[in-house]
Amino acid sequence: DAKTTQPPSMDCAEGRAANLPCNHSTISGNEYVYWYRQIHSQGPQYIIHGLKNNETNEMASLIITEDRKSSTLILPHATLRDTAVYYCIVYGTASKLTFGTGTRLQVTL
Amino acid sequence: GAVVSQHPSRVICKSGTSVKIECRSLDFQATTMFWYRQFPKKSLMLMATSNEGSKATYEQGVEKDKFLINHASLTLSTLTVTSAHPEDSSFYICSARIVTSGRANEQFFGPGTRLTVL
Numbered sequence: 020d021a022k023t024t025q026p027p028s029m030d031c032a033e034g035r036a037a038n039l040p041c042n043h044s045t046i047s048g049n050e051y052v053y054w055y056r057q058i059h060s061q062g063p064q065y066i067i068h069g070l071k072n073n074e075t076n077e078m079a080s081l082i083i084t085e086d087r088k089s090s091t092l093i094l095p096h097a098t099l100r101d102t103a104v105y106y107c108i109v110y111g112t113a114s115k116l117t118f119g120t121g122t123r124l125q126v127t128l
Numbered sequence: 129g130a131v132v133s134q135h136p137s138r139v140i141c142k143s144g145t146s147v148k149i150e151c152r153s154l155d156f157q158a159t160t161m162f163w164y165r166q167f168p169k170k171s172l173m174l175m176a177t178s179n180e181g182s183k184a185t186y187e188q189g190v191e192k193d194k195f196l197i198n199h200a201s202l203t204l205s206t207l208t209v210t211s212a213h214p215e216d217s218s219f220y221i222c223s224a225r226i227v228t229s230g231r232a233n234e235q236f237f238g239p240g241t242r243l244t245v246l
Contacts, residue, residue, distance in 0.1 A: 055237075062132075062221045062237035063172065106171075115162070116223070116235055118172040 023107045028123040031101075037094040039122050041107030044088040050111045052083060054092045056103040057121075063106065066092065097126045130156045132224050134238035141212055142246055149207045149241045151222030157202035158224035162235065163195075166219040178205045212245040219243075 024042040031037040043052065051070050055063040067074055067081045069090070074081045080093040094101055106121040131154040141147050151161055159180050164172040176186045176197050184197035196208040205224075209216055219242050223235040 057172075060219070060240070060242070062134075062223075062240045065234065065236060068234070115174055115177065117174070118164075120171050 023119055025107055025122045030125050031097045033126055033128055034096055037097040039092040039105050042089045043109045046087050046109050050109045052090050053108045053110050056105045058103045099126050102126045130236040132236050132238040134241050138242045140244045143213055144211055146210045147212055149220055151205045151238050153203045153224040160225045161205040162223045163207050164221045214245045217245045
């Protein structure tokens with residue numbers, strides 16, 4: 020599976036949009052971009068995934084660049100409860116989820 | 129969404145004893161389940177892949193005789209930590225994969241089990 024690179028930490032003010040970047044320059048054509056988050060001492064929570072088109076659901080939006088080498092997860096109105104570690108994972112149909120170190124997002128008042 | 133449960137959520141045991149952790153998919157069938165371990169302030173590390181009705185596949189460096197995995201049904205996988213020692217203290221998390229035609233197969237995670245070995 021392709022490797023991903025994320026900033027180790029980010030801060031965001033409550034109510035503002037949180038934009039979390041991810042680089043995956045070696046992604047192959049049949050690999051999806053998945054985002055999970057892990058709130059302290061809980062199991063990872065699925066957020067969103069995409070192949071090449073931008074995606075939006077009730078939690079977030081996923082913007083994938085045209086060359087698919089990077090993506091951005093957008094939490095449109097961050098709240099304190101969004102404080103967590105966010106993992107960007109590139110994942111093929113028959114492969115295993117491999118977690119990197121993720122981005123620790125701290126939402127502040 | 130798909131729900132995965134784990135039991136127990138927290139367990140404390142004495143060194144040398146064995147501990148069993150259950151992972152259940154509550155509203156779907158999972159032919160494949162995964163077991164992860166997470167040490168404090170670290171990322172999740174895959175331990176093994178569990179396929180219903182067959183032997184588990186262990187990641188490099190994970191002792192199969194110490195971490196026994198059984199996946200006897202499409203909704204239940206168990207991880208038994210045998211002869212536990214303090215260094216086995218960790219957060220153990222399972223996930224279950226939904227097979228979806230034409231898409232990457234999504235995984236849903238349990239809430240985790242915190243094991244403390246005294």
